[in-house]
Amino acid sequence: MPKIIGSSLAEHRERTRSALFAALSHLMRERGFDAISLADIAATAGIGRTAVYNHFPDKESVLLAFIEHETSAYVRALERSLAEVEDPVEQLRVYVRQQLQLERSYHFAPGPDLREVVSRDAAAHLRAHVGLVEDLLRQILARAIATGDIPDQHLDAVVHLVHACLSGRSVPRGEPARGEFIAATELFVLRAVGARTAWSVRAAEVA
The missing domain is CATH 1.10.10.60 (Homeodomain-like)
Incomplete structure (x- = not known):
């Protein structure tokens, strides 16, 4: 035994x-x-x-359980961070920072993309777990549109574009490079979705 x-x-x-x-x-x-x-x-x-x-x-089962475990823990932590902020634009800032600071061991692995080397069912599960995180971003953007903080826009397209910007980025580990990189990415995303505060921040920096 x-x-x-x-x-x-x-x-x-x-x-x-x-x-x-x-x-x-x-x-x-x-x-x-x-x-x-x-x-x-x-x-x-x-x-x-x-x-x-x-x-x-099999190893695919280990992978799916691992990603489910990591994604669930991350989503819970992100939800707690977002609950501490009421303003949707500030929530978007939190979301961007959390995404950039996340260590994705299964995203940064060498070799082919995971979706290319697992079965069709496993790939569907991978997409579902990514969807949990994307749903949080979609909710933030929808609230920002409802409050007039960003213009009305195609949420599905914007969610994918923002994630494409944030995923797979190698964030510098040392300061001040790390902080500067995160701040620049945060400002880029805010400007991309048309957040008014992003333009005011940029104007203040230029001034």
Whole structure:
């Protein structure tokens, strides 16, 4: 019988999953999802290969569970940050900063895009998780339009354009470059959606 990690089966399951997620994240930073096997994930996590099958049938299942875990935690944290701000333009600022500061281990992996190396069903799940984050942005923009802080615009198109601007960016780690990069991106997004405060900020900077 496999050794139980923790004081209960529930804790054992959670610790095992966490170890597998950490191993997957580490391996994806090194070589990309397409070059990883389930045996690699198990070995890196220090878990017997047969024991892994008690939790996941294949590496795609590990990936989807990992992304669901990471996305859910991120969305909860982002919702808490947004709840502290009432003004929709300020919420957009928060959203941009949070997105840029997020470490996306599954987005920054080397090799082909994940959607190109997973099954059609897995790719659909990946899109669904991205959709959870996009929905928050769509709600922010809709509120900004309703309050007159930005002009009326095609929300679906704008959401995709903003995400294209924010996704996959390598943010400098050191200051002041990091702060300057985030501030510049924040201003760019605000100006792109037509936020009045963005133009006033730019005018103040020029003055």
